[in-house]
Amino acid sequence: MNVRRGNRPRERSRAWGRAQDLVLGVRFAFAGGREGWVRAVLTAVGVGLGVALLLLSTALPNAMSVRHEREEARLDYSFLAEDPPKGDNTLLIANTNTTFRGKDVRGRTVEPEGPRAPLAPGVDAWPAKGEMLVSPALRKLLASDGAKLLRERLPYRITGTIGESGLIGSQELVYFAGASGLAAHMDDANMIRLTSFGNPNPTPQESDPVLALLNLVVIVMLLMPVAVFVAAAVRFGGERRDRRLAALRLVGADGGMARRVAAGEAMAGALLGLVLGTGFFLIGRQVAGSMEVMGISVWPSYLNPSPLLAALVAVAVPAAAVLVTLFALRSVVIEPLGVVRAAKPARRRLWWRLLLPVAGLAMLFPMIGQGRSNGDFNQYLVTGGVLLLLIGVTALLPWLVERCVARLGPGGVAWQLAVRRLQLSSGTAARMVNGIAVAVAAAIALQMLFAGVDDQYTKSTSQDLSRAQMQVGVPKGAPLEATARKFTETRGVRHVTALWEGYFGDSSWNSENGPSHLAQLTVGDCAALREVAKLPSCADGDLFALDGTDYSADTTQLNKPGKKLYLDASSAGAGKEATWTVPADVVAAHSVKDPTGSLRDGFLMTPAALPKNLESEVTGELYLSLDASVPDADEYARNTAAAVNPLADPTPWTATTTSGKFDSIRTGLLVGAICVLALIGASLLVSQLEQLRDRRKLLSALVAFGTRRRTLSLSVLWQTAIPIALGLLLASAVGLTLGTVLLKMTGTPVGVDWVSVLSMTGSGAAVVLLVTLLSLPPLIRLMRPDGLRTE
Incomplete structure (x- = not known):
């Protein structure tokens, strides 16, 4: 016991001495003259860029959470079985979303029915008829010279701005337009009556193991290159630092003290980097409020890092600086007369380097074949395995x-x-190229994973884009021929297939059980009807009964001369049910796929065959073929649709649809990849400038001896090209391996999209080439004989 007590002061003294060595290194960084300051600033800039992205990463979960909360708070769907009755606390609201040149515009037309009508988040008072409230981004867009077509579509007077609490992003395009008489359109699918906004009973969504895996892997793979760059940044100016350490040995410091002083210098740069990184983050947060990337924008207030994660970054970065420096100096012999680095270094050993990826594969191996049927993937094994492979x-x-x-x-x-x-x-x-290699390896693996599971989240719409590119719904009561003619005369519309639709039943729709047999009614001219059926002949006044579908039996049951049929009550309205008696001259016709890819059943009628009592009770679907050579052809069509029916929502056709969650994860990956590539470029440029500064006298000496500047420039290019080529080769091998393992984990057949692999490696090479070109002007300035001058 006495011995232990006697050792405690000595241990405390030793610990205090080591701490003093670190503090001395900090003093050297800031009091070591111009060289010390330059190295500290370069280190701080490199670390600061990484810290800024790390802080942004810690803020993203909060930003996504706030976006989701605000989206939930402004929901204007009815969560009741039936719409509430009209009262002084009800609001009529119609969905009038539109699109302008590829940008979504969230639109709502509103009519308060009483003084206590609910207000949406961000709205202080509803606009009157003919007026509208807009988001700041939409106000700016409407004021621009290129928004004439959008102004025609939204002919309202702007009277106010929607507050931040009602918008999920700073660049979101949103408007609320005032109207009257909306109650007459209550049967429209886009119209609803509300007593409050938001979802009163949010239900947790079912977890998809594959999407959860995608999300986790994206986060790990985006942050790993950042960590690599931070670790590399603290080693800027290594050769000059080692020469200063040799001088320190000359005045009596031992090897351990020299290494601790070096660690203190690195820690000083890292601490300054934390300050700069915080400043970069705050600036970037404000800039983010005016930007939109891949359709995603945020308010600066969203980007608040988690306090716990921010504290972790503040502690981890200086600690990493100390550990990386000590690790880097483990094989460097610092002597009073110089650093033993010029001698031939010991060859690097391979065996322990292979252990890292092998251990990573071992952690991922137990989950191979798990798919989505065996529950969630183990987050710790996935994170550890991916990290070890990338390390x-x-x-x-x-x-x-x-x-x-x-x-x-x-x-x-x-x-x-x-x-x-x-x-x-x-x-x-x-x-220099470690970060690029890690980023490319991660990108290749993610690209393989996304491409492999894409079919599971992307479905074909069966829409025939060769026959139509846009579909417009027309409300009941619109005149058939006149409405179709308006679209035919619209600029950029080549052809219009106009079909009016309804449903017949064999008994009243208002009865307790409703009809037992149903048949679809389709009305159109002969050209339009030939888009849905193979007709023996056709003239205005003809009507047909369809066969060739799974529901042809119902049509046969209803196609009996003299049988009374009832039009769908949801179209005709309760108490006004329209009826039709089947005539004897119905001609049989065979159904073919319509433009939507569906086979129709029921009855076909030409306009002259449609009874007068049914004309005002059918709704229309217009299929538009657009002329791609006409600029803004789809915008002209949307303007016509808005003029025909303000509640219309023209739908552009696509060959496929993608799951919203899958698409949002992929969008997040692209946004993150852009940020990481920007960091890669900036960090590489700082590293390149630091190396050139470190070799200033050598370059000046070569120029003084007659070496051409072009030769030196080419040598710098080769010094960059050779390591990046090797790094991209290694990254491709690791990325393909990791991608294969991840695909096997999800139970997906392994396939390689070589075009994507080449594009990923090409992007990494392009970043390095750009950085090299940007470093040439400083290189030329350094290649002067007067660089040999010293004091």
Whole structure:
């Protein structure tokens, strides 16, 4: 016991001494003259860029949560079995969404029915008839010169702005328009009566294991390159730092103290990087409020990092700086007369570097074949396995660069300068491209995973885009021929297939059990009817009964001369049920796929055959064929639809539809990838400038001896190109391996989209090439003989 007590002061003294060494390193960073300041600032900028993206990443979950909460709070759907009765607390609201040049516009037409009518979030008072409230982004768009067609579609006077609480993003296009007489359209699918906004009983959505896996892998793979860059940034100016440490040994410091001083210097740069990173984040948060990426925008107030995660970043970054520096100096012998780095370094060992990816594969292996039928994937194993595989890239790349450059043969002067430099400092070259390699490996794996499961979340619509590109619904009562003619005369519309529809039953729709047999009614001219059936002949006044569908038996039951049929009450209205008696001259016709890809049943009528009492009770569906050579052809069609029916929602046709959740994860990946690529470019540029600054005297000496500037520029290009080529090769191998494992985990057949793989590697190479080109002007300025001057 006495011995232990006696050792405690010594242990405290030793710990205090080590802490003082770190503090001394911090002082050297800020009080070491211009060289110390420059290195600290370069380190801080590199670390700060990474910290900014890390803080943004910690803020994204909160931003997505706030967006979801605000979307839920403004829901204007009825969650009741029936619409509430009219009262002084009810609001009539119609969905009048539209699209303008690819941008969605969320529109609502409203009519309060009493003084206590509910207000939507962000709205203080409802606009009167002919007026509207708009979001700031929509106000700006409507005021622009190119929004003439949209102004024609929204002929309302702007009287106010929707508040932030009513918008899910700063660039969202939203309006509320006032109206009157909306009660007459209560049978319209887009019309509803409300007593409040929001979902009173939100229900948790069922979890999809594959989507959960996608989400987790996206987060891990986007943050990993950031961590790699932060680790690389704290090692800026390594060679100059080592020379200063040799001087420190000369005045009596031992090797351990020198390493701790170096760690303190790195920690100083990391702490300054935290400050700069916080500043970058705050600036970026304000800039984000005026930007839209892949259709996603946020308010600056959304981007509030989680306090716990922000604290973790604040602690982890300086700690990582210290640990990375000590790890980097483990094989460097710092002596009073210099650093033993010029001697031939020991060859890097491969065995422990292979353990990392092998361990990662071992963590992922138990989940192979799990698919979505065996519950959620183990988050810890997925995270650990993916991290180890990507860290394996950073461990294997220095070994690969060292072995490959050692075998490179002779060439021109530029080639020899580049190869010799790489042979002497292959580790520095590998660190420069580590982040690119990790990002490309992650991108390839994610691309394989998204492409593999895409079929599970993308479904064919069966819509025939060769026959129509837009569908417009027309309310009941609209004149058939006149309405179709308006679209035919619209600019950019080549052809209109106009079909009016309803449903017949064999008994009253208002009866207790309703009809037992149903048949569809389709009305159109002969050209339109030939789009849905093979007709023996056709003239205005003809009517037909369809066969060839699963419901032909119902049509046969109803197609009996003299039988009385009842039009659907939801179209005719309770108490006004229209009837029709089947005549004897109904001609048989065979059903063919209509433009939507469906087979119809029931009766076909030409306009002259439609009884007068049914004309005002059928609704229309117009299928428009647009001329792609006419600019804004779809916008002209939308304007005509708005003029015919303000509640119309023209629907552009697409070959496929994608799950909203899957699409949002993919959009998040693209947004994150853009941010990571921007970080990669900025960090690489800072790293390149730091290396050029570190070699200023060497470059000046070469120029003084007559080396051409073009030769030196080419040598810098080769020094970048060789490691990036090796890094992209390794990244492709690891990315393909990880992508294969992830596909097997989801139970999806393994396939490689080589075009996507090449595009991912090409993007990484393009970033490096751009950075190299941007570094050429500083390189030319450094290549001057006066750079040899010293004091």
